[in-house]
Every structure is written in C-alpha cells, then in structure tokens.
Amino acid sequence: MARYSPSIQDLINRLGALPGIGAKSATRVALHILNMPEEDAKGLSDSIINARKNTFRCSVCQNLTDSDPCPICSDPSRDKTTVCVVESPRDILTMERIHEYKGLYHVLHGVYDPAGGKAIADITLNQLIERLTLHPEINEVIMATNPTIEGNATALYVSRLLSNSGIKITRLASGLPLGSELEFSNDYTLTSAFKGRVDITS
C-alpha cells in the first residue's frame, strides 16, 4: 500500500528517477515543493518546461544551447584550430573552470561502449568527422573523454579513425586516476593533465 496519495507518489517517483537523487531525497524534495507557495511551485515547473523547449544542440559543437551557434562557437577570441572532445556538456564547464583552454569543443553525448549498448551512431562522432573535414584549420583534437575504460577506448578509436588526416590527436591522461570523471577532478590535477597531454596520433 502506498504511503502517499497517487499525485504525491508520482512526484516522488519522478524526482527519484533523476540522477543522484535517492528515494529519501526524492521524498524530501517532493514535500518541500508541496510546502512552497503555489506561484513558486509554478515558477519551478515553468522553468523546467522553458529550459526544455528553448534548449537544443549547437549545430557546430553539439553542446546544449539556446542560440545557434552557441556562445563558445561564436566567440571570436576562441582559438579555432583546436577542438577539445568531451563526453557531456558538464565537462565543458569543468574545462572552462581551469582557465587553461581557449579553443573550441565537441560534445559526444556519451562514449563508444558497445557492451553498454552505445554504438557509434548513438554519439556525435560522425558530426565531429564532418566538422573536421569542413574546417581544415583544425590541427589538434584533444580527447578529454573521462579516464575510464570506455573513455580511453573512445579516444583510441578516434585516433585510429583520424590516423590519415594529418590532425594531431592528444589525450588528457597523466595524473587523472583511471575510472574517475573529469567533473570530480580538482583544478590542479586537471590543469596538469591538460598541460601534460600526450600525443596519441596513430
């Protein structure tokens, strides 16, 4: 028997399905929302709908944006010869945090992980290849996928794919513990990993 009425239980279930929110937190957040003034609860709901409606993938780098090209792709001060390839939009925020990188990005929206059901077509690798073909000024691709087995395999796959392109492929690796995520690395470790990036051009 459910402890809460169906509408409250539905809210708890939906919140609990979000990443990083367990059953206890979902219940706490749901009860907090129900105690909010009605206009605040409506503001929260409108904000979710608006963000969802107004956000799409940048046609150049595939980052989530509400303008196309996104602010980074359209910033004239960014170095157009370097593309840093990351798994998720969150990783762009992480890379920007260390103020070391001034080039452009490409968001894969995942990694190549056939065992986990992620095929090449599920990530934006074809868009990356097309972009590199259209923009011969790009001379370095920095593979900043997470230092996990899948992230490393994706970096290796890309380096093989681009082996005859003449583009230098580098990998953020040194100092980042295997299995970790960029997002949770400290600024010092990430800065050293960026500065000490290794050439993996095959």
Ligand SMILES: [Zn+2]
């Ligand atoms: Zn962009």
